Amino acid sequence: MSQNITALLYLVSGVLFIMALRGLSSPATSRKGNVYGMVGMAIAIGTTLALIKPSFGAYALILLALAIGGGVGAITAKRIAMTAMPQLVAFFHSLVGLAAVFVAAAAINAPAAFGIGSPGHIHGQALVEMSLGVAIGAITFTGSVIAFLKLDGRMSGKPILLPMRHLVNIALAVILVVLIATLVMTGSQVVFWLIVLVSLALGVLIIVPIGGADMPVVVSMLNSYSGWAAAGIGFTLQNSALIITGALVGSSGAILSYIMCKGMNRSFISVILGGFGGETAGPAGGAVESRPVKQGSADDAAFIMKNASKVIIVPGYGMAVAQAQHAVREMADKLKHEGVEVKYAIHPVAGRMPGHMNVLLAEANVPYDEVFELEDINNDFAQADVAYVIGANDVTNPAAKTDPASPIFGMPILDVEKAKTVLFIKRGMGSGYAGVENELFFRDNTMMLFGDAKKMTEEIIKNLD
Amino acid sequence: MANLTPEQALEQARAAAKAAQDAAAAAVGAADKAQGILGDLSAQVASAHAAASAVDPFVFQFSIFVMAIFVGYYVVWSVTPALHTPLMSVTNAISSVIVVGALLAVGVDWASGPGAGWARGFGFVGTVLAAVNIFGGFMVTSRMLAMYKKKS
16 A cells, blocks of 8 residues: 555544544534544554554454453443443543553664664654653553542542652653653663653652542543643654544643633642642631531422422532432432423533533433533522532532632532522531532521432432322 | 145045945945845755755644644534533544554564564554553443433
8 A cells, every 4th residue: 555545544534533523512413423433443443454564473463452452441331330430531541641652662662663763763853752752641641540549439539748749740840851852862762761650650649639529620631641642652653643633632631621620710730739629627617517407308308399390400429429310310200290390400520520420311311401501501590499419519619609718719600509499418517529618508498418319319209209 | 625726626536536436346245245145045045945845744744733733622612511521532532543553563573673572562562452442432432422312
């Protein structure tokens, strides 16, 4: 196959990847978009195989690798619970990062096969691209592993603040730049592996101080990094499919990070510097906590909702933890049967990754046209009889609007307090991830339903009959 | 002027002629210099033309990269927030196109050098990792997308 045809085919797969993302503009077109993505990937792999014409042995190795990886991937994709999506995405990011490191390691060992020079005499430009790709890839790898451990609950979601962490990070970054410069001048493999090591350490140190509630930003940011790593390797290989994809993924992750930061009214820098959500002291201290709250039972809640004409359900991370989405849907069906209008309101940073709640509701067969984003539904709360809040604490806290001293001041929130009655399901009186006391609990129109989100909702369903 | 002696007038006329001559010489020098600069310029332009016919491939790739960032920017902003999780999983899947690099490495000729064995090994692991992502990413995305339904 001529080089020109190869290049054009890679371009075709790049364009198909763009169409895959374009499809996601609506759920109706999204499935077709995903198929475009698969076709694009098939073309890229087919073209590469036709280009390198591997020997029989190499072919066997490639098929073996694809079978092992494909098998693991397919089984994981089939079995994973929808509530575990944030962990899975973090895990997948780590693989892209690690793959970038291995590809670069292969390239430095056999530069001729990659068209970047001969052993020991690799073009400087290729070395720059490669070292950027490998550094970002290694940071993505360990960063994603830490994010995975935190999201999966294998590591505390609390920020871990090491002494002098900013200084250490800056020092490592400087060392990294020096090492990259040394690699470009010497082409030494030892320096290459030092770059990998320093980047691996940096990945751990960057993510460790970031708390659980900031994970939506972290996951998006790592998504972006995996893209830039791919683009770096794409430049080394002079492969347009890889360059286009890297740019797409890089900008996609960057935009998601931006949306998540805006949803929390925090700057990207303050999220990255970490430490948020570590301190548990609320602004007003213990005096607030001794105030009485109105507590209700499932029976009370069922009665109120049955007699309502409009109910808005506000899911949060608590729904994911309790796996309550199916019970919630069932409850909504019962209410609709009673003639109650039911809608869902989703805050951009509810859950642990962008769109987390939407996926869970979709899994429970909630039609997507009943689910609304913050800007589209916030005015509806004033006309709603009931706001049913399931483990969404910080995103409903009115202190974000009224208390300039609050750490979450300025964050856009769902105006649940404007509903006639707020039913707030919570396991206990603890504060949310931001460590802030929620003023909402003490309002006259709030009824606290203490218990597991799933069990409480099931109780309500029983009482609705 | 009126009471100049003929000698003085002659002297002044000579001086004027000398100045004019100097100016002319300077003008010629300047013209020469200008021509020289022009010549240099045209030479530079010519060499620039020569370079243009062989722009470093990096520049083309970089152009693709920059364009793709802009395309990505507009395409991603048009993604509905409800599909942000599938967006992440599908971007994951497509970034595994890095598998093309891993495949190149597995296909390295044994005879190509002492590093060939290493390259093949790294390529093999890289292919496995990317394959997990390709199959896992696309499949979990289609599993999620199949769940999004309209009100019946």
